[in-house]
Amino acid sequence: MRAFVAIPMPQDVAEALLRLQRRLGFGRPVPQDNLHLTLAFLDDQPEELLEDLHEELSTLRAAPFTIELAGLGVFGTAIHVPASDNPNLTALYDRITSACRRVGIPLQRRRFRPHVTLARLGKGQSPPPLKTELSDFQIPALPVTQVALYHSILHPKGARHEELASYQL
16 A cells, blocks of 8 residues: 655645646646645555554654745755744654554655655646745744644555554644
8 A cells, every 4th residue: 555654735735736736827736625735654564563553653742833834946846835944843853753653664866855856847847937926835834733643645646645543742
C-alpha cells in the first residue's frame, strides 16, 4: 500500500491555498483534499508494517505548535508553498522518521524541505516566471495539532489521498 505521513491542512488554510492555486495559471492543480505537508513518504509498504507504524504513531507525544507558510517555489515538478524553518516542525519530522525506522520502514535519505504542493508540472513542462505578487503569499500561523497516516491511490488524473488514521499532538 502506497502511504505517507503528513500534516493535514485545516479548512481555512486549504481555502487560502486554493485561492493562490487559481492565481497560478499553470500546472495541474492539487485537489483540496490532497493538500498536506509531507513528513515521511513511505512508498509501497505491506499492511502489517503500516499497522505497526500506526501503533508507534499512536504513542507519539508532542505539543501543538504553529508554522509559517510563505512564498512560492518550484522544485522538480512541484509548485509549492514552503514552510519556514521551525525547530518544532523539525523535531516532529525526526520523531516520525524514527518511528518509521523502528518498525522497519526504510526511508529515502533526503533533506527535509517542508512544503505544501499546489500544482504539478507535466513532463518536460517548465513553469513561466512566478509572478512577484504571488511570491508574497503568507500564512503566518498554521496550527499543527495533528498528523495523519495516508494511503495514496494512483489514478491517471493524479493521486487520491485517503486518511487512514490521525494522531493528535
